Amino acid sequence: MSVRYLLGSWVLILLFCHGSTYLPVVMWHGMGDSCCNPSSLGYIKKLIENEHNGTYVYSIMIGSSVISDTESGFFKNVNDQIDETCRKIKADPLLADGYHAVGFSQGGLFIRGLAQRCPDPPMKNLVSIGGPQQGVFGVPPCPAEGSKLCEYFRKILHTAAYASWIQNTLVQAEFWHDSIDIEDYKRGSVFLADINQENAINESYRSNLQQLEKLVMVMFLQDIIIIPKESAWFGFYAPGQDQKLQTLQESSLYQEDRLGLKIMDRAGRLQFHAVDGQHLHFTDKWFLDTIVGPYFN
Template structure:
């Protein structure tokens, strides 16, 4: 009887492990925080309701929500990615792998995470309004901290590629000037690096290709991201800021510097379009297009 009981318990345990929902890591965007009840806090609650038993870790940089918001502007993206890498490696609930959802600039950070920190493995990366080829223009600032936004603008006007600005201002670290491509490649400490613009880091491409899916959501009326095609890895044709090249016409794709061409051929790149402005989507859209196809495993 004891042997039978042990076998039953072992079987039940293995079934619960098999049927467990993959954990989810969230990373918020500029001007937001990990736990704002009206933004990522609401997303976390929605996921927990729709995926009973799911573990959701929402990235916080700093000791509280105020520091988390400030660090979305005045910090170093490379240090943040390294910090989050150490955090998820130390989290026993994530050791078997996880899905991730990045909102706006948080999507670039999560992509850097999968490229630089392959263990534990990221399975699906959902980029909601992420600027994967960077931006050329500072938008209206979310939130109510007008003083902080004005300070950011002043620093960008001082020069996005000035060493002090580049190393301390998050938005400068994914600033992509199409009129000065060589300076961008030489001095960008973050976005040019994770896009293999100057040199090719083969581990970046190899690690990115371990994803089951890279889901890229573009907002069709986005007034925050310039150009909005950056959300699908498109960007301005070098040397000007009018004509935008779609991903498949960029050297990033044709030279396959990041493995995107190979991922595309394998059906791992998913291009989703969402009506509305930046990060404006309904619960129904999110459930049908994100939760059910990519998170309900």
């Protein structure tokens, strides 16, 4: 019997005695945010803990500080982030028997990559809130007119997104999905094309995702950050253009069942929710009633 197993068992016994019998929750933040921001994920963490009697909530930190974690949302290869997160989760005895997961914005995509690449300990329910599951093809409005950083991102993504040094440096380029030049996207994407099985089939990705009890996706109907907003439900532009949209069910990803999503959909294990608001704008009541209650038990 391993030391990790014994530690995990004792921790669960202590939690039970303390009063919480809910499965732990792992969270991954979005771009420009951090694991522990008291007005965002720090607040969400307290919401879950209060609702579920002190259940363990682990908010993913990339690197060793809040500063490095925030910077990693822009400038650290996503594949390396997932590898680091997997190591940390495996080393945490509180997560040894499994956990639920929730990702916000790009964190909703990254945590799906974690499910496909890191099946131990097991992820039970995965909730993606405004996560670009098919990537993005469009730069959101700049936060301020004349923002040099925003204009810099815009220029890079439209002209050199698939240059190797950009793919290995700029996080948002790693889920840039050029629907007009599909072959360029498939050749150049170091992250999204891989986890969406665009070039080759990795059977472990498919089987690992099938371990989920439910994959829950939330789209914001007034979203102008995720372009197109339908990416939150695995929808995207039909290949070869950037006007006509396809639903998940119309896509080759679904028709070829490269991730097993058709199987999950037919079994009722894909859950689609819509919020009539802007990107990541939701109330405490909505989060508790729609997400925590049904999926984090």
